[in-house]
Amino acid sequence: MSENVKKTSDYRLIDAAIEQWERYGYEGVSTRQLSAIASVPSSSIYHHFGSLEQLLGLAQVYVQGLAQQWCDDRIAQLAGMPRDPRAFPAFFAACVDDWVRNERRLAFAWREGQLLRANSQSGSALQQQWQRLWIDFWQEATARFGLERGAGVVYRLFENESSLHMIDWRRSVDRAGLDEFARGVGAWLMGDPVPPAPWRDFARAAALEALPAEPHHDSIMAQIVEAAAALVEEVGPGGLTHRAVAASSGLTLGTVSHKVRTKAELVQVGYGGLYIKAVSRLRAQTSVLPSGRDTVGSIAHFLAENSGSRGIDALHLAVARDPALRQFGLQLRYLRGSTSRSLLQMLLPDRLTPGHLEPALLSSFLSSLSRHYGDWTADEARAPIRAELEDLVALL
Secondary structure: OOHHHHOOHHHHHHHHHHHHHHHOOHHHOOHHHHHHHHOOOOHHHHHHHOOHHHHHHHHHHHHHHHHHHHHHHHHHOOOOOOOOHHHHHHHHHHHHHHHHHHOHHHHHHHHHHHHOOOOOHHHHHHHHHHHHHHHHHHHHHHHHOOOHHHHHHHHHHHHHHHHHOOOOOOHHHHHHHHHHHHHHHHHHHHOOOOOOOHHHHHHHHHHHHHOOOOOOOOHHHHHHHHHHHHHHHHHOHHHOOHHHHHHHHOOOHHHHHHHOOOHHHHHHHHHHHHHHHHHHHHHHHHHHOOOOOOHHHHHHHHHHHHOOOHHHHHHHHHHHHOHHHHHHHHHHHHOOOHHHHHHHHHHOOOOOOOOOHHHHHHHHHHHHHHHHOOOOOHHHHHHHHHHHHHHHHHHO
16 A cells, blocks of 8 residues: 555544554444544545445455455465475464464454454455455465365364464463464374473463452342343443443442442453353353264254354453453463363263363364354354364364
Protein backbone atom coordinates (compact mmCIF):
# COMPACT_ATOMS: atom_id res chain seq x y z
CA MET A 1 0.00 0.00 0.00
CA SER A 2 1.45 3.38 -0.99
CA GLU A 3 2.06 6.15 1.50
CA ASN A 4 -0.62 8.26 -0.20
CA VAL A 5 -3.24 5.56 0.31
CA LYS A 6 -2.14 5.08 3.92
CA LYS A 7 -2.99 8.70 4.61
CA THR A 8 -6.57 8.44 3.37
CA SER A 9 -9.44 8.54 5.83
CA ASP A 10 -10.50 5.07 4.64
CA TYR A 11 -7.21 3.55 5.74
CA ARG A 12 -7.08 5.55 8.98
CA LEU A 13 -10.54 4.29 9.95
CA ILE A 14 -9.63 0.67 9.15
CA ASP A 15 -6.39 1.02 11.08
CA ALA A 16 -8.32 2.50 14.01
CA ALA A 17 -10.66 -0.51 14.00
CA ILE A 18 -7.71 -2.91 14.12
CA GLU A 19 -6.23 -0.92 17.01
CA GLN A 20 -9.49 -1.10 18.95
CA TRP A 21 -9.79 -4.85 18.40
CA GLU A 22 -6.38 -5.29 19.98
CA ARG A 23 -7.08 -3.00 22.93
CA TYR A 24 -10.76 -3.60 23.71
CA GLY A 25 -12.38 -6.08 21.33
CA TYR A 26 -15.52 -5.57 19.27
CA GLU A 27 -17.51 -4.32 22.23
CA GLY A 28 -15.09 -1.41 22.56
CA VAL A 29 -15.55 -0.20 18.99
CA SER A 30 -17.84 2.76 18.33
CA THR A 31 -18.15 5.38 15.63
CA ARG A 32 -17.11 8.08 18.12
CA GLN A 33 -13.93 6.23 19.14
CA LEU A 34 -12.94 5.37 15.59
CA SER A 35 -13.46 8.90 14.33
CA ALA A 36 -11.41 10.29 17.24
CA ILE A 37 -8.51 7.88 16.65
CA ALA A 38 -8.56 8.42 12.89
CA SER A 39 -8.99 12.20 13.28
CA VAL A 40 -11.93 12.28 10.88
CA PRO A 41 -15.58 13.22 11.46
CA SER A 42 -18.02 10.42 12.31
CA SER A 43 -19.88 11.15 9.10
CA SER A 44 -16.84 9.83 7.18
CA ILE A 45 -17.71 6.32 8.33
CA TYR A 46 -21.12 6.48 6.69
CA HIS A 47 -19.81 8.38 3.67
CA HIS A 48 -17.01 5.92 2.88
CA PHE A 49 -18.42 2.63 4.20
CA GLY A 50 -22.19 3.00 4.57
CA SER A 51 -22.27 1.79 8.18
CA LEU A 52 -20.03 0.84 11.09
CA GLU A 53 -20.75 -2.85 10.43
CA GLN A 54 -19.55 -2.57 6.83
CA LEU A 55 -16.42 -0.76 7.99
CA LEU A 56 -15.63 -3.57 10.44
CA GLY A 57 -16.31 -6.20 7.79
CA LEU A 58 -13.92 -4.50 5.35
CA ALA A 59 -11.36 -4.19 8.15
CA GLN A 60 -11.57 -7.97 8.61
CA VAL A 61 -11.00 -8.49 4.88
CA TYR A 62 -8.03 -6.11 5.03
CA VAL A 63 -6.54 -8.05 7.96
CA GLN A 64 -7.01 -11.30 6.06
CA GLY A 65 -4.99 -9.80 3.23
CA LEU A 66 -2.17 -8.98 5.63
CA ALA A 67 -2.39 -12.48 7.13
CA GLN A 68 -2.14 -13.96 3.63
CA GLN A 69 1.02 -11.91 3.04
CA TRP A 70 2.43 -13.29 6.29
CA CYS A 71 1.62 -16.85 5.21
CA ASP A 72 3.20 -16.32 1.78
CA ASP A 73 6.34 -14.96 3.43
CA ARG A 74 6.61 -18.00 5.72
CA ILE A 75 6.37 -20.31 2.71
CA ALA A 76 8.89 -18.24 0.76
CA GLN A 77 11.37 -18.61 3.61
CA LEU A 78 11.28 -22.40 3.11
CA ALA A 79 12.86 -22.08 -0.35
CA GLY A 80 15.66 -24.62 -0.66
CA MET A 81 14.80 -26.31 2.65
CA PRO A 82 15.25 -30.10 2.41
CA ARG A 83 12.10 -32.22 2.68
CA ASP A 84 12.94 -33.36 6.21
CA PRO A 85 10.02 -34.11 8.60
CA ARG A 86 12.34 -33.67 11.59
CA ALA A 87 12.60 -29.95 10.79
CA PHE A 88 8.85 -29.36 11.05
CA PRO A 89 8.47 -28.87 14.86
CA ALA A 90 10.83 -25.89 14.91
CA PHE A 91 8.95 -24.35 11.97
CA PHE A 92 5.60 -24.84 13.73
CA ALA A 93 6.87 -23.21 16.93
CA ALA A 94 8.43 -20.33 15.00
CA CYS A 95 5.16 -19.69 13.17
CA VAL A 96 3.08 -19.62 16.36
CA ASP A 97 5.53 -17.34 18.16
CA ASP A 98 6.04 -14.96 15.25
CA TRP A 99 2.31 -14.66 14.57
CA VAL A 100 1.47 -13.92 18.20
CA ARG A 101 4.46 -11.72 19.07
CA ASN A 102 5.19 -9.81 15.85
CA GLU A 103 1.69 -9.74 14.33
CA ARG A 104 -0.23 -9.26 17.56
CA ARG A 105 -2.70 -6.79 16.08
CA LEU A 106 -3.58 -9.27 13.36
CA ALA A 107 -3.80 -12.08 15.89
CA PHE A 108 -6.38 -10.17 17.93
CA ALA A 109 -8.30 -9.19 14.80
CA TRP A 110 -8.55 -12.87 13.79
CA ARG A 111 -9.85 -13.87 17.21
CA GLU A 112 -12.36 -11.03 17.28
CA GLY A 113 -13.49 -12.17 13.84
CA GLN A 114 -14.12 -15.62 15.27
CA LEU A 115 -16.44 -14.14 17.87
CA LEU A 116 -18.50 -12.65 15.02
CA ARG A 117 -19.32 -16.07 13.62
CA ALA A 118 -22.86 -16.28 15.01
CA ASN A 119 -23.79 -12.65 14.60
CA SER A 120 -24.68 -12.58 10.93
CA GLN A 121 -24.34 -14.29 7.58
CA SER A 122 -21.42 -12.01 6.75
CA GLY A 123 -19.74 -12.92 10.04
CA SER A 124 -20.05 -16.60 9.19
CA ALA A 125 -18.57 -15.96 5.74
CA LEU A 126 -15.60 -14.15 7.27
CA GLN A 127 -15.01 -17.07 9.59
CA GLN A 128 -15.00 -19.49 6.65
CA GLN A 129 -12.52 -17.27 4.82
CA TRP A 130 -10.19 -17.32 7.84
CA GLN A 131 -10.38 -21.09 8.04
CA ARG A 132 -9.67 -21.49 4.31
CA LEU A 133 -6.64 -19.19 4.61
CA TRP A 134 -5.08 -21.20 7.43
CA ILE A 135 -5.94 -24.62 6.03
CA ASP A 136 -4.36 -23.69 2.68
CA PHE A 137 -1.26 -22.43 4.49
CA TRP A 138 -0.77 -25.57 6.55
CA GLN A 139 -1.47 -27.85 3.61
CA GLU A 140 1.35 -26.20 1.70
CA ALA A 141 3.65 -25.95 4.71
CA THR A 142 3.30 -29.59 5.79
CA ALA A 143 3.83 -30.71 2.19
CA ARG A 144 7.22 -28.97 2.22
CA PHE A 145 8.25 -31.34 5.03
CA GLY A 146 6.61 -34.47 3.65
CA LEU A 147 3.87 -34.39 6.30
CA GLU A 148 0.84 -33.34 4.25
CA ARG A 149 -1.22 -36.24 5.57
CA GLY A 150 -1.46 -34.44 8.90
CA ALA A 151 -2.29 -30.96 7.54
CA GLY A 152 -5.81 -30.89 9.01
CA VAL A 153 -4.59 -31.90 12.45
CA VAL A 154 -1.79 -29.33 12.31
CA TYR A 155 -4.29 -26.60 11.44
CA ARG A 156 -6.39 -27.48 14.50
CA LEU A 157 -3.35 -27.50 16.78
CA PHE A 158 -2.10 -24.18 15.41
CA GLU A 159 -5.54 -22.59 15.71
CA ASN A 160 -5.76 -23.36 19.41
CA GLU A 161 -2.12 -23.11 20.49
CA SER A 162 -1.71 -19.70 18.86
CA SER A 163 -4.68 -18.54 20.92
CA LEU A 164 -3.15 -19.79 24.17
CA HIS A 165 0.27 -18.37 23.28
CA MET A 166 -1.32 -14.91 23.33
CA ILE A 167 -1.54 -15.34 27.12
CA ASP A 168 1.74 -14.44 28.83
CA TRP A 169 3.01 -15.95 32.05
CA ARG A 170 6.81 -16.09 31.98
CA ARG A 171 8.26 -15.44 28.56
CA SER A 172 11.12 -17.96 28.80
CA VAL A 173 8.87 -20.70 30.13
CA ASP A 174 6.12 -19.95 27.64
CA ARG A 175 8.54 -20.10 24.71
CA ALA A 176 10.22 -23.27 25.92
CA GLY A 177 6.80 -24.83 26.53
CA LEU A 178 5.80 -23.92 22.98
CA ASP A 179 8.88 -25.70 21.65
CA GLU A 180 7.88 -28.81 23.63
CA PHE A 181 4.33 -28.61 22.26
CA ALA A 182 5.73 -28.38 18.73
CA ARG A 183 7.89 -31.46 19.32
CA GLY A 184 4.73 -33.23 20.43
CA VAL A 185 3.05 -32.17 17.17
CA GLY A 186 5.99 -33.59 15.26
CA ALA A 187 5.79 -36.86 17.17
CA TRP A 188 2.12 -37.21 16.27
CA LEU A 189 2.83 -36.56 12.60
CA MET A 190 5.80 -38.93 12.40
CA GLY A 191 4.40 -41.73 14.53
CA ASP A 192 6.99 -41.31 17.27
CA PRO A 193 6.42 -41.44 21.05
CA VAL A 194 5.51 -38.04 22.45
CA PRO A 195 8.65 -36.75 24.21
CA PRO A 196 8.90 -35.52 27.81
CA ALA A 197 7.99 -31.88 28.42
CA PRO A 198 9.76 -30.65 31.59
CA TRP A 199 9.01 -26.97 30.96
CA ARG A 200 5.28 -27.63 30.59
CA ASP A 201 5.36 -29.96 33.60
CA PHE A 202 6.91 -27.14 35.64
CA ALA A 203 4.29 -24.62 34.45
CA ARG A 204 1.47 -27.07 35.10
CA ALA A 205 2.69 -27.69 38.66
CA ALA A 206 2.85 -23.92 39.22
CA ALA A 207 -0.68 -23.57 37.84
CA LEU A 208 -1.99 -26.24 40.21
CA GLU A 209 -0.26 -24.63 43.17
CA ALA A 210 -1.73 -21.22 42.29
CA LEU A 211 -5.19 -22.57 41.46
CA PRO A 212 -7.66 -20.51 43.49
CA ALA A 213 -10.14 -22.35 45.66
CA GLU A 214 -13.72 -22.12 44.52
CA PRO A 215 -15.08 -19.08 46.36
CA HIS A 216 -17.86 -19.45 48.90
CA HIS A 217 -20.20 -16.58 48.13
CA ASP A 218 -23.23 -15.57 50.11
CA SER A 219 -26.51 -15.97 48.27
CA ILE A 220 -26.58 -12.40 46.94
CA MET A 221 -23.01 -12.48 45.67
CA ALA A 222 -23.66 -15.88 44.09
CA GLN A 223 -26.55 -14.34 42.13
CA ILE A 224 -24.30 -11.52 40.96
CA VAL A 225 -21.55 -13.92 39.85
CA GLU A 226 -23.99 -16.11 37.95
CA ALA A 227 -25.64 -13.14 36.23
CA ALA A 228 -22.28 -11.52 35.34
CA ALA A 229 -20.89 -14.74 33.87
CA ALA A 230 -24.07 -15.30 31.84
CA LEU A 231 -23.93 -11.74 30.45
CA VAL A 232 -20.32 -12.16 29.31
CA GLU A 233 -21.27 -15.38 27.56
CA GLU A 234 -24.43 -14.01 25.95
CA VAL A 235 -23.59 -10.44 24.97
CA GLY A 236 -19.87 -10.06 25.63
CA PRO A 237 -18.01 -7.88 28.13
CA GLY A 238 -19.46 -4.73 26.57
CA GLY A 239 -22.87 -5.69 27.93
CA LEU A 240 -21.55 -6.28 31.44
CA THR A 241 -22.78 -3.32 33.51
CA HIS A 242 -24.09 -2.97 37.05
CA ARG A 243 -27.52 -2.15 35.67
CA ALA A 244 -27.54 -5.21 33.39
CA VAL A 245 -26.45 -7.50 36.23
CA ALA A 246 -29.17 -6.06 38.46
CA ALA A 247 -31.83 -6.64 35.81
CA SER A 248 -30.60 -10.16 35.08
CA SER A 249 -30.27 -11.23 38.72
CA GLY A 250 -33.45 -9.58 40.01
CA LEU A 251 -31.47 -7.53 42.52
CA THR A 252 -31.58 -3.78 42.90
CA LEU A 253 -28.91 -1.61 41.29
CA GLY A 254 -27.92 -0.38 44.73
CA THR A 255 -27.34 -3.92 46.00
CA VAL A 256 -25.16 -4.84 43.03
CA SER A 257 -23.18 -1.60 43.29
CA HIS A 258 -22.65 -2.13 47.01
CA LYS A 259 -21.34 -5.67 46.54
CA VAL A 260 -19.19 -4.90 43.48
CA ARG A 261 -18.16 -1.29 43.45
CA THR A 262 -16.30 -0.75 40.17
CA LYS A 263 -16.62 -1.89 36.56
CA ALA A 264 -13.17 -3.50 36.80
CA GLU A 265 -14.28 -5.57 39.79
CA LEU A 266 -17.48 -6.52 37.96
CA VAL A 267 -15.49 -7.74 34.96
CA GLN A 268 -13.27 -9.86 37.23
CA VAL A 269 -16.36 -11.28 38.93
CA GLY A 270 -17.90 -12.19 35.56
CA TYR A 271 -14.76 -13.80 34.20
CA GLY A 272 -14.12 -15.54 37.50
CA GLY A 273 -17.59 -17.07 37.33
CA LEU A 274 -16.94 -18.18 33.76
CA TYR A 275 -13.63 -19.75 34.74
CA ILE A 276 -15.10 -21.72 37.66
CA LYS A 277 -17.97 -22.83 35.45
CA ALA A 278 -15.58 -24.03 32.75
CA VAL A 279 -13.40 -25.93 35.23
CA SER A 280 -16.42 -27.59 36.81
CA ARG A 281 -17.79 -28.57 33.39
CA LEU A 282 -14.47 -30.07 32.32
CA ARG A 283 -14.27 -32.16 35.48
CA ALA A 284 -17.73 -33.58 34.82
CA GLN A 285 -17.42 -34.18 31.07
CA THR A 286 -15.95 -37.65 30.97
CA SER A 287 -18.53 -39.03 33.39
CA VAL A 288 -21.35 -38.35 30.91
CA LEU A 289 -19.69 -39.91 27.88
CA PRO A 290 -21.55 -43.08 26.91
CA SER A 291 -19.49 -46.25 26.98
CA GLY A 292 -19.46 -48.75 24.15
CA ARG A 293 -17.49 -49.93 21.15
CA ASP A 294 -17.99 -46.77 19.07
CA THR A 295 -15.73 -44.48 21.09
CA VAL A 296 -15.19 -42.01 18.24
CA GLY A 297 -18.94 -41.79 17.69
CA SER A 298 -19.56 -41.22 21.40
CA ILE A 299 -17.03 -38.41 21.59
CA ALA A 300 -18.31 -36.84 18.36
CA HIS A 301 -21.85 -36.96 19.73
CA PHE A 302 -20.76 -35.32 22.97
CA LEU A 303 -18.80 -32.55 21.22
CA ALA A 304 -21.68 -31.87 18.83
CA GLU A 305 -24.05 -31.45 21.76
CA ASN A 306 -21.66 -29.30 23.82
CA SER A 307 -19.56 -27.32 21.32
CA GLY A 308 -18.71 -23.67 21.54
CA SER A 309 -18.50 -21.13 24.33
CA ARG A 310 -18.21 -17.52 23.30
CA GLY A 311 -17.70 -16.66 26.94
CA ILE A 312 -14.56 -18.79 27.25
CA ASP A 313 -13.21 -17.41 23.97
CA ALA A 314 -13.85 -13.89 25.24
CA LEU A 315 -12.15 -14.81 28.53
CA HIS A 316 -9.00 -15.91 26.68
CA LEU A 317 -8.85 -12.62 24.79
CA ALA A 318 -9.53 -10.55 27.89
CA VAL A 319 -6.74 -12.29 29.82
CA ALA A 320 -4.38 -11.84 26.85
CA ARG A 321 -4.96 -8.08 26.73
CA ASP A 322 -5.67 -7.08 30.36
CA PRO A 323 -2.96 -7.41 33.05
CA ALA A 324 -5.66 -7.18 35.74
CA LEU A 325 -7.01 -10.56 34.58
CA ARG A 326 -3.65 -12.36 34.38
CA GLN A 327 -4.59 -14.31 37.51
CA PHE A 328 -6.50 -16.66 35.20
CA GLY A 329 -3.78 -16.92 32.55
CA LEU A 330 -1.52 -19.55 34.10
CA GLN A 331 -4.42 -21.96 34.62
CA LEU A 332 -6.02 -21.30 31.24
CA ARG A 333 -2.78 -22.00 29.45
CA TYR A 334 -1.30 -24.93 31.34
CA LEU A 335 -4.06 -26.92 33.04
CA ARG A 336 -5.35 -28.45 29.83
CA GLY A 337 -5.50 -32.21 29.46
CA SER A 338 -7.14 -33.60 32.59
CA THR A 339 -10.27 -34.61 30.72
CA SER A 340 -8.39 -35.37 27.52
CA ARG A 341 -6.20 -37.93 29.30
CA SER A 342 -9.27 -40.14 29.76
CA LEU A 343 -10.45 -39.47 26.20
CA LEU A 344 -7.02 -40.37 24.83
CA GLN A 345 -7.11 -43.69 26.63
CA MET A 346 -10.60 -44.30 25.25
CA LEU A 347 -9.49 -43.51 21.70
CA LEU A 348 -6.21 -45.44 21.93
CA PRO A 349 -6.64 -48.09 24.63
CA ASP A 350 -3.35 -49.84 23.78
CA ARG A 351 -1.28 -46.69 24.23
CA LEU A 352 0.96 -46.40 27.26
CA THR A 353 -0.22 -44.03 29.97
CA PRO A 354 0.79 -40.60 28.65
CA GLY A 355 2.49 -37.76 30.45
CA HIS A 356 0.98 -34.28 30.44
CA LEU A 357 1.95 -33.26 26.90
CA GLU A 358 -0.06 -35.73 24.82
CA PRO A 359 -3.34 -35.05 26.65
CA ALA A 360 -2.64 -31.32 26.13
CA LEU A 361 -2.24 -32.00 22.40
CA LEU A 362 -5.59 -33.77 22.30
CA SER A 363 -7.18 -31.00 24.37
CA SER A 364 -5.89 -28.44 21.88
CA PHE A 365 -7.30 -30.39 18.95
CA LEU A 366 -10.71 -30.86 20.61
CA SER A 367 -10.87 -27.21 21.70
CA SER A 368 -10.40 -26.09 18.11
CA LEU A 369 -13.10 -28.49 16.97
CA SER A 370 -15.46 -27.19 19.63
CA ARG A 371 -14.79 -23.57 18.69
CA HIS A 372 -15.31 -24.16 14.98
CA TYR A 373 -18.58 -26.06 15.32
CA GLY A 374 -19.96 -23.93 18.14
CA ASP A 375 -22.67 -22.35 15.99
CA TRP A 376 -23.71 -25.51 14.16
CA THR A 377 -26.66 -27.54 15.29
CA ALA A 378 -25.80 -30.88 16.88
CA ASP A 379 -27.17 -32.72 13.85
CA GLU A 380 -25.07 -30.62 11.46
CA ALA A 381 -21.89 -30.91 13.52
CA ARG A 382 -21.91 -34.60 14.41
CA ALA A 383 -20.71 -36.04 11.08
CA PRO A 384 -17.89 -33.54 10.34
CA ILE A 385 -16.64 -33.76 13.94
CA ARG A 386 -16.57 -37.53 13.64
CA ALA A 387 -14.68 -37.31 10.34
CA GLU A 388 -11.98 -35.12 11.89
CA LEU A 389 -11.68 -37.42 14.91
CA GLU A 390 -11.31 -40.41 12.61
CA ASP A 391 -8.57 -38.60 10.68
CA LEU A 392 -6.74 -37.97 13.96
CA VAL A 393 -7.04 -41.57 15.14
CA ALA A 394 -5.83 -42.81 11.74
CA LEU A 395 -2.83 -40.49 11.99
CA LEU A 396 -1.97 -41.75 15.46
